[in-house]
Amino acid sequence: MFDQSTFFQSFIPIIRAMPTTLILTVASIALALTGGIILSLLLTCPLKIIRTIFKIVASFLKGIPILVFLYVFNTSIDGVMAKLYSLFNLTYSNRNTPTLQFAIFALSLSYTPYLADMIISAYNAVPRGQSEACTAFGFTKGQAMLHIIIPQMIVVAIPNFGNHFVNLLKATSLTCMVTIMEMMGTARNFATMNQKFLEAYTACALIYWIVFELFEQFFGFIERRSGRYLQPGALKVRART
Amino acid sequence: MLKSIEVMRQYFPALMSALPATMELLLISVIIALFLGLLLAWGRLGKNKAANVISYVIISFMRGTPMMVQLLLVFILIPLVAYSNGIDTSSMNPSVYAIISFSINEACFFAEIFRSAYMSIDNGQIEAATSLGMGRMQIFRRVILPQGAIAALPNTSNMIIELMKNTSIASVIGVYDILGKAQQLGKNNYGRGQLELYIEAGIIFWILGLIILSITNLIQSHISRCDRKGASIHV
Numbered sequence: 415m416f417d418q419s420t421f422f423q424s425f426i427p428i429i430r431a432m433p434t435t436l437i438l439t440v441a442s443i444a445l446a447l448t449g450g451i452i453l454s455l456l457l458t459c460p461l462k463i464i465r466t467i468f469k470i471v472a473s474f475l476k477g478i479p480i481l482v483f484l485y486v487f488n489t490s491i492d493g494v495m496a497k498l499y500s501l502f503n504l505t506y507s508n509r510n511t512p513t514l515q516f517a518i519f520a521l522s523l524s525y526t527p528y529l530a531d532m533i534i535s536a537y538n539a540v541p542r543g544q545s546e547a548c549t550a551f552g553f554t555k556g557q558a559m560l561h562i563i564i565p566q567m568i569v570v571a572i573p574n575f576g577n578h579f580v581n582l583l584k585a586t587s588l589t590c591m592v593t594i595m596e597m598m599g600t601a602r603n604f605a606t607m608n609q610k611f612l613e614a615y616t617a618c619a620l621i622y623w624i625v626f627e628l629f630e631q632f633f634g635f636i637e638r639r640s641g642r643y644l645q646p647g648a649l650k651v652r653a654r655t
Numbered sequence: 656m657l658k659s660i661e662v663m664r665q666y667f668p669a670l671m672s673a674l675p676a677t678m679e680l681l682l683i684s685v686i687i688a689l690f691l692g693l694l695l696a697w698g699r700l701g702k703n704k705a706a707n708v709i710s711y712v713i714i715s716f717m718r719g720t721p722m723m724v725q726l727l728l729v730f731i732l733i734p735l736v737a738y739s740n741g742i743d744t745s746s747m748n749p750s751v752y753a754i755i756s757f758s759i760n761e762a763c764f765f766a767e768i769f770r771s772a773y774m775s776i777d778n779g780q781i782e783a784a785t786s787l788g789m790g791r792m793q794i795f796r797r798v799i800l801p802q803g804a805i806a807a808l809p810n811t812s813n814m815i816i817e818l819m820k821n822t823s824i825a826s827v828i829g830v831y832d833i834l835g836k837a838q839q840l841g842k843n844n845y846g847r848g849q850l851e852l853y854i855e856a857g858i859i860f861w862i863l864g865l866i867i868l869s870i871t872n873l874i875q876s877h878i879s880r881c882d883r884k885g886a887s888i889h890v
Contacts, residue, residue, distance in 0.1 A: 415735055415739060473861070473865070474861055476864070477816075477820070477857075477860055477861030477862075477863075477864040477865065478820070478857040478860055478861055479820040479821065479823040479824075479834065479857070479860055480820070481823045481824060481826070481834060482823060482834060482853055482854075482856055482857040482860065483857075485834075485838075485849075485853045486850060486853045486854060486857065489846075489849045489850045489853065490850055584719075584720070584721040584722070585721070586721075587721035587722075587723045587724060588721070588723060588824070590723075591827065598721065598723060598724060601724075602727075611727075611731040612728075612731050612732060612735060615724060615727050615728045615731060616728065618724055619716075619720045619724045619725070619728060622719060622720045622721055622724060623715075623716055623719040623720050626718070626719035626720070627715070627719055630719075
């Protein structure tokens with residue numbers, strides 16, 4: 415039932431596809447972080463109308479499965495790219511579609527509201543006295559943010575960020591449904607080619623597990639290191655979900 | 656734009672006909688996962704070394720691998736095992752595999768939540784219950800469960816909504832849930848109206864999530880009516 419040599423063989427193509435997975439993860443989390451910063455600013459905007467609108471938008475983005483995002487983006491590639499090319503009077507050929515970029519957009523869009531929440535909760539976790547002290551010292555708002563508030567926010571946000579990062583790493587496996595050859599897609603391909611499904615999927619699961627644990631340990635290390643100065647029990651917002 | 660809305664309106668009943676499949680996946684998985692999660696949490700918290708190690712490894716594996724890999728593994732492994740024992744699974748509904756995989760996966764997340772909820776209960780409560788002569792099941796039912804539920808419900812409902820979104824992955828193995836139905840309908844028309852169907856499926860998922868959220872808010876305010884700290888949850 416379980417063919418060991420195929421099992422070990424299947425490691426090679428899957429590990430070769432690891433860079434694609436990592437690129438997807440890192441690019442998506444970077445984009446999502448940018449989007450999250452913008453969204454968190456909009457969610458805490460003084461104007462009530464804007465706040466309400468973006469609250470609905472955030473809840474909408476949170477409520478949609480990632481697979482739906484991927485399908486929506488994947489089916490709209492041709493239309494969007496053709497429009498974009500015609501703006502610059504170019505003709506778009508659908509030979510080499512930018513599926514990877516669109517998958518990155520889809521993944522980052524689905525993680526944007528979570529990261530916005532993370533940023534808002536990190537901002538709220540910094541004691542109000544800190545910014546008051548900055549005002550007392552004559553800091554401008556930008557200076558206070560840059561030198562006092564943001565460094566503390568980062569420490570508070572790291573555990574949550576690590577959670578989102580590893581979740582996103584797992585979510586990249588869904589992109590194989592839109593023909594991207596990352597680890598899962600390669601495993602499926604290998605399995606279909608050799609008709610050895612169990613071996614390929616087991617290998618894929620093992621590699622995902624190892625990568626996940628490595629990142630988990632890495633973020634745990636950063637968390638402990640960056641939080642050295644914290645009193646035990648203070649400012650802890652660790653949630654293992 | 657008007658045409659898209661017309662397409663959405665036209666396919667709405669067909670998509671809603673797949674709603675029971677999604678709800679079935681979700682409800683059965685959650686119910687199984689609650690029991691399995693309690694079992695795993697008990698394994699993690701108990702004094703039995705072997706149970707502790709086994710449940711730790713299971714939880715770590717389930718947290719560390721994507722749901723899709725788990726689903727495909729279950730989808731491949733169970734028929735193979737059943738076949739070697741002489742059971743024919745070819746006529747089995749694929750949603751069975753989805754339910755098995757989702758419930759095991761969800762159980763591990765529940766176990767972590769239950770464990771932290773248990774640890775948030777003051778040990779003095781359990782000692783007081785023991786000194787009153789309560790049995791172990793009695794302590795669990797009368798002391799641990801009412802207080803633990805308040806602590807665990809917000810995270811549990813978050814995980815249920817997350818699972819509701821993840822049931823769409825079941826469409827990969829050919830379960831006709833909402834997304835699977837949308838895919839099928841789109842392919843029936845050679846890809847026409849595919850985008851609208853996907854967006855519509857997304858909107859249905861969003862509304863489902865909001866409904867689950869409001870239900871859990873009601874439950875939360877009911878069970879924490881004696882608890883001053885218990886407030887409604889925000890996602």
